Amino acid sequence: xxxxxxxxxxxxxxxxxxxxxxxxxxxxxxxxxxxxxxxxxxxxxxxxxxxxxxxxxxxxxxxxxxxxxxxxxxxxxxxxxxxxxxxxxxxxxxxxxxxxxxxxxxxxxxxxxxxxxxxxxxxxxxxxxxxxxxxxxxxxxxxxxxxxxxxxxxxxxxxxxxxxxxxxxxxxxxxxxxxxxxxxxxxxxxxxxxxxxxxxxxxxxxxxxxxxxxxxxxxxxxxxxxxxxxxxxxxxxxxxxxxxxxxxxxxxxxxxxxxxxxxxxxxxxxxxxx
Numbered sequence: 555x556x557x558x559x560x561x562x563x564x565x566x567x568x569x570x571x572x573x574x575x576x577x578x579x580x581x582x583x584x585x586x587x588x589x590x591x592x593x594x595x596x597x598x599x600x601x602x603x604x605x606x607x608x609x610x611x612x613x614x615x616x617x618x619x620x621x622x623x624x625x626x627x628x629x630x631x632x633x634x635x636x637x638x639x640x641x642x643x644x645x646x647x648x649x650x651x652x653x654x655x656x657x658x659x660x661x662x663x664x665x666x667x668x669x670x671x672x673x674x675x676x677x678x679x680x681x682x683x684x685x686x687x688x689x690x691x692x693x694x695x696x697x698x699x700x701x702x703x704x705x706x707x708x709x710x711x712x713x714x715x716x717x718x719x720x721x722x723x724x725x726x727x728x729x730x731x732x733x734x735x736x737x738x739x740x741x742x743x744x745x746x747x748x749x750x751x752x753x754x755x756x757x758x759x760x761x762x763x764x765x766x767x768x769x770x771x772x773x774x775x776x777x778x779x780x781x782x783x784x785x786x787x788x789x790x791x792x793x794x795x796x797x798x799x800x801x802x803x804x805x806x807x808x809x810x811x812x813x814x815x816x817x818x819x820x821x822x823x824x825x826x827x828x
Contacts, residue, residue: 630772638762645706678699679765696761709743712746720738741818748816755804755808
């Protein structure tokens with residue numbers, strides 16, 4: 555450290571790191587804080603009981619979700635969401651890889667896939683209730699019915715876009731089918747696959763809530779609909795706030811996983827930019 559007597563001067567590298575962290579925090583928290591202030595100012599002048607101020611919503615959030623409701627409603631919803639996303643990833647990547655590798659199979663299934671993809675998943679909820687009953691399995695199936703499509707279609711396109719020169723080189727060196735799949739096809743398709751997973755997370759969260767609003771007795775969707783029917787407005791807004799926080803945490807967790815899985819891909823992009 556250098557500087558005048560009585561002062562502490564940090565090295566330029568540490569100062570630059572501190573400035574970057576401060577700038578990131580400003581960018582991440584600046585707009586939400588401005589929106590909260592604007593909300594509070596508008597709520598103090600609004601006469602509608604359906605527009606509570608942020609302090610009332612915060613108090614309702616603590617009173618509602620910090621306690622038994624977290625175990626009875628939040629954890630089951632997250633469990634069903636996790637199962638649905640995991641099943642969507644497994645089904646989407648497996649089926650997308652097979653369809654992407656087999657040209658004839660892709661042409662055969664393309665009309666059927668387009669037909670099924672065009673069906674809105676919420677309209678399948680009554681059918682799923684008739685076939686599976688009002689169970690957790692039904693809710694997971696509803697989540698999978700919508701979340702699998704971004705992963706499946708992105709996997710197909712990623713597998714199809716595998717570099718032909720590298721494929722021919724692997725064939726020339728008599729690389730086995732499993733090694734080609736593991737070290738060439740899936741890594742080449744992984745950026746598209748991760749993009750599909752990112753889209754699937756938001757779809758899965760929406761379908762989790764919708765599935766719990768139909769003939770359910772627990773879950774975030776059920777609890778929010780219960781608050782709405784009983785005019786518990788602050789509690790209803792607190793449930794919406796909790797859903798937003800779950801979405802933010804999912805995005806942060808996915809970003810960490812994506813940076814690790816696609817570390818090689820981001821490294822190539824950085825080299826190309828230099």
